[in-house]
Amino acid sequence: MKKLEEKIRKEGRILPGEILKVDQFINHMIDTDLFVEMGQEYYEVFKDRGVTKILTLEVSGIALAFAAALQFHVPVLFAKKIQSLTLGNDVYKSQVYSYTKQKKNDIVADRNYLTKDDKVLIIDDFLAMGEALSGLIDLCNQAGAEVVGIGIGIEKAFQPGGETMRQKGYHVHSLARIERFAPEGVVFCEQPAAPQKHQRTAQ
Amino acid sequence: MKKLEEKIRKEGRILPGEILKVDQFINHMIDTDLFVEMGQEYYEVFKDRGVTKILTLEVSGIALAFAAALQFHVPVLFAKKIQSLTLGNDVYKSQVYSYTKQKKNDIVADRNYLTKDDKVLIIDDFLAMGEALSGLIDLCNQAGAEVVGIGIGIEKAFQPGGETMRQKGYHVHSLARIERFAPEGVVFCEQPAAPQKHQRTAQ
Numbered sequence: 001m002k003k004l005e006e007k008i009r010k011e012g013r014i015l016p017g018e019i020l021k022v023d024q025f026i027n028h029m030i031d032t033d034l035f036v037e038m039g040q041e042y043y044e045v046f047k048d049r050g051v052t053k054i055l056t057l058e059v060s061g062i063a064l065a066f067a068a069a070l071q072f073h074v075p076v077l078f079a080k081k082i083q084s085l086t087l088g089n090d091v092y093k094s095q096v097y098s099y100t101k102q103k104k105n106d107i108v109a110d111r112n113y114l115t116k117d118d119k120v121l122i123i124d125d126f127l128a129m130g131e132a133l134s135g136l137i138d139l140c141n142q143a144g145a146e147v148v149g150i151g152i153g154i155e156k157a158f159q160p161g162g163e164t165m166r167q168k169g170y171h172v173h174s175l176a177r178i179e180r181f182a183p184e185g186v187v188f189c190e191q192p193a194a195p196q197k198h199q200r201t202a203q
Numbered sequence: 204m205k206k207l208e209e210k211i212r213k214e215g216r217i218l219p220g221e222i223l224k225v226d227q228f229i230n231h232m233i234d235t236d237l238f239v240e241m242g243q244e245y246y247e248v249f250k251d252r253g254v255t256k257i258l259t260l261e262v263s264g265i266a267l268a269f270a271a272a273l274q275f276h277v278p279v280l281f282a283k284k285i286q287s288l289t290l291g292n293d294v295y296k297s298q299v300y301s302y303t304k305q306k307k308n309d310i311v312a313d314r315n316y317l318t319k320d321d322k323v324l325i326i327d328d329f330l331a332m333g334e335a336l337s338g339l340i341d342l343c344n345q346a347g348a349e350v351v352g353i354g355i356g357i358e359k360a361f362q363p364g365g366e367t368m369r370q371k372g373y374h375v376h377s378l379a380r381i382e383r384f385a386p387e388g389v390v391f392c393e394q395p396a397a398p399q400k401h402q403r404t405a406q
Contacts (some may be wrong), residue, residue: 018274030279032272058262063279070273076233076266113232119406154281 001041001175003034005188008154014181018156019100026153027060038175041124042151045173046072049148050159051121053077053114055140057096057107057132064153065123072121073105077114079107079139092142096135099128107135109143116144125153127174130161137170154178155187171198204244204378206237208391211357217384221359222303222376229328229356241378242270245326245354249275252351254324256280256317258343259301260310260335267356268326275324280317282310282342296347299338302331310338312346319347320370328356330377333364339372357381360392374401 013021013150025031054064054076065076081096091108098105114120122136135148140147147170155162155174165172179189218225220384228234257279259268265281272279284299294311301308317323325339336353343350350373358365358377368375374397 023313024316025278028281028283028313030269030272030281032269032278033276035269036273059265059281059283062262062265063269066233066235066269068240069233070239073236075228075235078231078233078262080231080262110226110231113227 001038003037004153004176005007005186007031007034008176008178008186009198012186014186017099018158018181020156020178020181022066026064030063035063035067036070037068038064038153039071041175042068042121042173043071046121046149046151046171049121050119050146053118053120053145054123054125055079055114055136057081057136060126064125068123068151069122075113077109079109079136081105081107092139094135094138094142097131099131103149107139109134110138111143114139114143114145117127118143118145119148120145121149121151122147124150127152127155127161127165127172128159130164133165135147149173151175166192166195169195171195177182204241206240207379208389209380210234210237211381211389215389217389221384221388223357223359223381223384224231225357229267233266238266239271239273241267242272242274242313242357244323244378245271245352246274246377249324249352249354249374250281252324253322256321256323256348257326258282258312258317258323258339259326260284260339264327267328270323271326271354278316280312282312282339283351284310295342297338297341297345300332300334302334310335310342312342317342317346317348321346321348322351323348324352324354325350326354328376330355330358330364330368331360331362333367336364336368347393352376354378369395369398372398374398 051072054065054069057079069076090111093108095104150172152174155177157177177189180186236337254275257268257272293314296311298307353375355377358380360380364386380392382390
């Protein structure tokens with residue numbers, strides 16, 4: 001998505017450890033109109049999949065998931081990292097390893113809100129090692145829900161998460177794919193083809 | 204807002220400690236189309252205030268803030284409870300006491316994203332004691348930004364937060380105001396009048 005790539009080139013900052021700082025428009029302050037367009041692109045790609053629910057992980061996936069849900073007119077479910085007072089014990093639970101915090105976190109979703117009848121579009125702002133995605137897919141598997149697509153904001157294509165998910169047959173669509181951080185700036189790469197079964201709808 | 208009140212009556216559950224469980228449509232799963240309408244109502248009330256930014260607090264304020272921002276076409280800034288890797292030290296910081304967790308939490312916002320030129324609409328899903336609001340207002344005060352309105356999803360009117368804010372002159376607009384939890388269900392009450400200086404625009 002050209003507009004997102006341009007925004008990353010112009011406003012993103014590369015911090016030590018190959019961390020891309022985009023909190024000016026993605027994960028602290030949100031560029032509302034850009035997010036709406038990102039949601040529209042997810043809709044173009046996944047509109048024929050019968051999506052019944054958008055699943056994401058708190059915190060920074062929520063606004064992007066909501067922007068997608070605007071197009072699909074389905075509910076957003078955000079998995080929680082901490083079990084809250086109002087969330088009972090009747091939850092699906094998985095674990096997500098955080099490389100930045102170097103520890104495992106539980107993530108949970110209420111069993112009543114994710115069911116075997118759901119066709120789930122997973123949305124997240126970042127994809128690197130794929131840990132959060134694996135946790136979200138695990139929650140869907142526990143519920144017997146079908147993952148019909150994965151929409152990512154920014155994929156670090158030089159890390160293995162996206163490749164691993166695509167090899168497993170998931171249709172991962174990232175709006176910006178970073179090949180590498182070069183001295184002259186961020187270098188982007190193309191989207192891989194959709195899995196064969198989805199190629200007609202994903203063109 | 205009748206639709207929200209009906210939804211609370213129908214799907215909300217009252218837990219011990221006067222906790223209202225609405226995670227079926229507000230703070231775990233999100234009713235996307237309802238949120239869009241909630242955002243539209245904030246726009247009707249606050250559209251003449253020259254809003255330049257919507258401010259909220261992670262986690263559960265984000266989607267509602269984004270729904271409001273859709274109407275105003277301004278960025279959302281969500282204050283963070285934990286200082287992340289990409290957030291430097293150049294932040295405004297306040298403290299919010301959590302009654303449910305019985306401890307104080309720091310909340311932070313990057314100084315670059317909240318400035319003296321901002322006219323801020325604060326959005327949050329719940330208002331009870333007003334702790335989160337006070338912290339968000341404190342961040343605005345530190346930045347020299349003007350708080351031009353406060354939009355709340357559900358206000359527990361039997362707790363002092365809303366009254367305190369209104370006495371300070373803030374225009375607090377809550378989409379559902381709960382007077383009490385009665386044995387037969389939730390009892391709602393009317394919205395207080397807007398502060399005098401805003402009465403014309405708030406009708």
